[in-house]
Amino acid sequence: MTEEELTILPEEKRETVETSYSGDDIKTLDWKEHIRLRPGMYIGKLGDGSQNDDGIYVLLKEVLDNAIDExxxxxxKQIDIEVSEYTVGVRDYGRGIPLDKVVDVSSKMNTGAKYDSKAFKKSVGLNGVGIKAVNALSTDFYIKSVRDGKSIAIEYSCGEIVSDSGIMPSDEPNGTFVRFTPDNSIFRDYRYREEYVVPLVKNYTFLNTGLSIYLNGKRYFSRNGLLDLLKENLTTEPLYPIIHLKGNDIEAVITHTKQIGEEYYSFVNGQHTTQGGTHLSAFREAVSRTIKEYFGKNFEYSDIRNGIVAAISIKVEEPVFESQTKTKLGSRDMGPEGPTVAKFIGDFIKKELDNYLHINLDTADILQKKILENEKERKAMAGVTKAVREKAKKIAIHNKKLLDCRVHLSDPKGDEDKKEASSIFITEGDSAAGSITKIRDVETQAVFSLRGKPLNTYGMPLVDVYKNDEFALLRAALNIEDSIDDLRYNKVIIATDADVDGMHIRLLLLTYILQFFPDLIKKGHVYVLQTPLFRVRNKKTTRRAGTRQSKKSGKESTDDTYYCYTDEERVTAINKLGANAEITRFKGLGEISPEEFRGFIGPDMRLDRVTLRKEDAVAELLEFYMGKNTVERQNFIIDNLVVEDDSQIS
Known part of the structure; x- marks a missing residue:
């Protein structure tokens, strides 16, 4: 009996159960064994590269951070990066690691130069762990240092030295080269994706003006720092020219757009602190206070910040992060002898932003108009919001449309892996929800069933949208009424049918989210569930329970059944089964039996993350597809109509 099982027994029965606990149970792991056994402690989540915070990108960052520190x-002034699907190489042109310490730096925990702030005053990595984690978690890890006409190269496999060149003469320029291939047994079926590597590289150039990074031969470079970053990430036009403020160890950019809510990008020593921290809290407070004092009016901070898009970057000596992945700053002070983070940022913003507004009166006027509009809308919303919340609470008590799970992202305590896995499936109607409901993981998977097609919210005033019962219940389920920081589920999954109505419902939901809660998408919480369009199976094979194929198309199960997500996969399956092929076209989720559905929403479910980029021209897309230009859309459909030959899938 395990200790966990023992602890749940009644007290009087526990003493009768023997547990084995001796010196043999005490183990000492060496550095690489511990990293490989508990990789999450060092790099956060694992993943397969399909999300931008998966572990393989953390490995890339750990290596790249060292080059940036140089x-x-x-x-x-240059860093070269080569990234294939499975292998990464990073070459910097810094000083090079001291040759006699290359083995120590790459394979001995808590070894590095960054404990001495004189050598690396404002570094990201201070604990001597990062590069060792990359080494231990890679099947092939190669590190070469060139220093003053000499070099040394060490090759490892899973942390074990495979070869050591020793110190040799070299005519290469100084610097360090690291190449690694993540271990596929840890990062299963992983693949580096360009759409996540490129933004990572761009952020490094925005934060290090003058640095050239060549990614697979393409140069990335920034002249204007955070100003370039904000221009790159804005999906709507700013209401006034972006305010750009720079000082020693600090840089900030600020503007407002028509979007609802607040959007920030924060950095410490070049590290993207996606979860914010003490510096972001101080920045938000300082901006609000300075603007309020400038206008001399009793504006609410929420009215000042609604619609703001801003970025803050600071450099701190000996920063303290709340985890090895460095996504949240915990430091209270700028350094051992420096001011507090709050005072440093507050003094800078107070002086520079106040001066800017006094000089740029046109910008100040536009900003004031935006604040007054926010104030007017907030007051108009006050009564409506209260009534809607009260109504939603009453309905939610008896709301049969939401089947909740037990673990939530916003839970203050609990298993972090389960909190990260927490999901809510938004389905169209009870029949679509039926299959998911019967086989979902009740620990981490909730289901919200729509009552038909939701409202088209494009161009609607916020007051009118808030009166809609369907969206009121959805907001209550997600718990995003006040802030998406309170979001109850890490993944908001739109699970609609693969037909015209399903696609329309998907578009209506995305229209609502894009207009009123774009941060849900920008922070990577919104997904679309991909389910098979076809089942192709051998009619002569007896189907046996428990032998269904997993969701991954192209893999044959014991009952010769293939689930196909595209026409190409369907044709491939038909060719394999020949005359015995029986083809079923799934036109709705309700047509897929619960047992068949089990693999489609399991740990390996096929999800497409919804992303938002400047080049997507979201405003124009929404206006065309969801606006009042009905005739224009009709002509577009007629001109682009594709007729499917049903005889091929009968």
Whole structure:
């Protein structure tokens, strides 16, 4: 009996159960064994590269951070990166690791130069762990240092030295080269994706003006720092020219757009702190206070910040992060002898932003108009919001449309893996929800069933949207009424049918989210569930329970059944089964039996994350597809109509 099982027994029965606990149970792991056994402690989640915070990108960052630190210290203006699907190479042109310490730096925990703030005053990595984690979690890890006409190269496999060149003469320029291939047994079926690597590289250039990074031969470079970053990430036009403020160890950019809510990008020593921290809290407070004092009016902070898009970057000596992945700053002070983070940022913003507004009166006027509009809308919403919340609470008590799960992202305590896995499926009607409901994981998977097609919210005033019962219940289920920081589910999954109505419902939901809660998408919480369009099976094979194929198309199960997500996969399956092929076209989720559905929403479910980029021209897309230009859309459909030959799938 396990200790966990023992602890749930009644007290009087526990003493009768023997548990084995001796010196043999005490183990000491070496550095690489511990990293490989508990990788999450060092790099956060694992993943397969399908999400931008998966572990393989953390490995890339750990290596790249060391190269960036060299640049920040004034050595090397170029970094070369080669990324294939499975292997990464990073070459910097800094000073190079001292040759006699290359083995120590790459394979001995808590070894590095960054404990001494004189060598690396404002570094990201301070605990001597990162590069060792990359080494231990890679089947092939190669590191070469070139320093003053000499070099040394060490090759490892899963942390074990495979070869050591020793110190040799070299005519290469100084610097360090690291190449690694993540272990496929840890990062299962992983693949590096360009759409996640490129933004990562761009952020490094925005934060290090003058640095050239060549990714697979393409140069990335920034002249204007955070100003370029904000221009790159804005999906709507700013209401006024972006305010750009720079000082020693601090840089900030601020503007407002028509979007609802607040949007921030925060960085410490070049590290993207996606979860914010003490510096972001201080920045938000300082901006609000400075603007309020400038206008001399009793504006609410929420009215000042609604619609704001901003970025803050600071450099801190010996930063303290709340985890090894460095996504949230915990430091209270700028350094051992420096001011507090709050005072440093507050003093800078107070002086520079106040001066800017006094000089740029046109910008100040536009900003004031935006604040007054926010105030007017908030007051108009106050009564409506209260009534809607009260109504939603009453309905929610008896709301049979929401089947909740037990673990939520916003839970203050609990298993972090389960909190991360927490999901809500938004389905169209009870029949579609039926299959999911019967086989879902009640620990982490909730289901919200729509009552038909939701409202088209494009161009509607916020007051009118809030009166809609369907969206009121959805907001209550997600718990995003006040802020998406309170979001109850890590993944909001739109699970609609693969037909015209399903696609329309998907578009209506995305229209609502894009207009009123774009941060849900920008922070990577919104997904679309991909389910098979066809089942192709051998009619002569007896189907046996428990032998269904997994969701991954192209893999044959014991009952010769293939689930196909595209026409190409369907044709491939038909060719394999020949004359015995029986083809079923799934036109709705309700047509898929619960047992068949089990694999489609399991740990390997096929999800497409909804992303938002400037080049997507979201405003124009929404206006065309969801606006009042009915005739224009009709002509577009007529001109682009594709007729499917049903005889091929009968």
């Amino acid at each position: 640049y920040m210290m004034g050595f090397g």
